[in-house]
Each structure stands twice: as structure tokens, then as C-alpha cells.
Amino acid sequence: MPTADRTTISPSADNREQDPWRHTAPTSDLVEAQLRDHFEQLLAFAKRDVPDGKTFYDFECAFTPVLFAIGRLFVALFLARQHELLEVPPQLHEGGRRFRRKQSQSREIAVPFGKVRYWRTYMHAEGGGFYPLDRRLKIPADGFSFGLNSLMARIATKVSYAQTNLILSCFLNWSPSTTSIERAVLGLGRRTQARFETSP
Numbered sequence: 001m002p003t004a005d006r007t008t009i010s011p012s013a014d015n016r017e018q019d020p021w022r023h024t025a026p027t028s029d030l031v032e033a034q035l036r037d038h039f040e041q042l043l044a045f046a047k048r049d050v051p052d053g054k055t056f057y058d059f060e061c062a063f064t065p066v067l068f069a070i071g072r073l074f075v076a077l078f079l080a081r082q083h084e085l086l087e088v089p090p091q092l093h094e095g096g097r098r099f100r101r102k103q104s105q106s107r108e109i110a111v112p113f114g115k116v117r118y119w120r121t122y123m124h125a126e127g128g129g130f131y132p133l134d135r136r137l138k139i140p141a142d143g144f145s146f147g148l149n150s151l152m153a154r155i156a157t158k159v160s161y162a163q164t165n166l167i168l169s170c171f172l173n174w175s176p177s178t179t180s181i182e183r184a185v186l187g188l189g190r191r192t193q194a195r196f197e198t199s200p
Contacts, residue, residue: 100123
């Protein structure tokens with residue numbers, strides 16, 4: 001991995017920090033190395049001499065995107081390590097069906113820090129299969145974390161979906177589309193209703 005320039009800071013709002021595992025599953029060591037590199041870059045940037053003409057506002061603008069990248073990398077590290085620790089058998093019989101282990105597949109999960117790419121093994125059976133990691137961690141199928149879904153829902157109960165998009169963009173430096181927000185909020189409402197109906 002090339003050594004970062006410690007006199008500048010590289011924003012990664014477009015998730016470039018995850019490029020090394022776009023096409024193949026990473027080890028947790030690789031993700032941790034990326035995380036440490038970003039942290040060291042941020043630490044060095046905070047300790048450097050302020051160039052002439054630069055202000056605290058310039059520091060804020062440069063600091064925030066990398067801080068969010070570090071948040072995404074923490075999530076990626078957690079998911080990569082859980083994937084390594086999860087024992088998935090070559091075959092599994094469940095509910096009268098036989099599942100076969102297939103190669104890992106990638107997916108993005110949206111969290112408050114942005115989109116995080118992770119990889120997980122697929123168990124295939126006739127008529128459909130499942131992802132053991134997603135099942136184990138109860139990762140939502142709609143692509144949004146419960147934390148982000150909850151945040152979107154709370155805001156959307158007060159303002160329109162378009163305004164929710166704007167508020168999220170202002171505070172998180174990114175936002176799902178208004179269509180995605182509407183779909184996620186309505187989906188969360190359906191799940192909540194179903195939980196109430198099945199609760200004792």
C-alpha cells in the first residue's frame with residue numbers, strides 16, 4: 001500500500017477507500033490496514049502546521065470526509081471479521097431442503113457514514129437460498145442499516161421526503177434518493193406493524 005502524503009488529506013466521500021475489495025473479498029487484515037492508514041493520515045493532518053491563508057473552516061472541510069471514511073472502514077472491518085469467524089458448512093439440510101455453499105458475493109449496506117461494501121457466502125438451494133452472515137447479524141435485506149432507517153423515519157415524520165434528503169445531505173454529507181427514503185420508511189412501517197401484530 002503506498003504511503004499517504006501526510007501534508008494533505010484525501011477525502012473519500014465516493015468510497016474510494018474500499019477500492020481494494022470491489023472485486024474480491026478482503027481479509028480483515030487488509031481492511032484494518034486501510035483503517036490504520038486513514039487514521040494515521042488524519043492524525044498527521046491534525047498535527048501539521050497550518051499553511052498560509054488556510055483557516056479552521058478549511059480544516060473542517062478536509063477533516064469531515066476522511067472521518068466518515070474511517071466510520072465506513074470500521075463497519076467494513078467488523079463485517080469482514082465476522083465473515084471470517086462464521087463457519088459455513090459445504091452443505092446444509094434445513095426445512096427439508098439441501099443448501100450448497102457457493103462463492104462469496106459482494107453487497108453494499110448503507111449506514112450513516114455512507115455505503116459499505118462487504119462480502120458474504122451464499123447458500124444455494126432450489127427455489128432460493130440465503131446468506132449466513134446476513135442471517136446471523138440480522139442485516140436488513142433492503143440495503144439500509146437499522147440505524148440509518150430509524151434516522152430517516154424520524155426525520156420523514158416531520159418533513160417531506162425531499163426535505164429529509166436535504167437534511168441528511170447537510171449532516172451526513174450524503175443521502176439516499178427521495179425514492180429510496182420513501183421505500184425504506186414505508187418498509188420500516190410495515191415491519192413495525194407486523195411486529196405489533198405478532199407480539200403477545
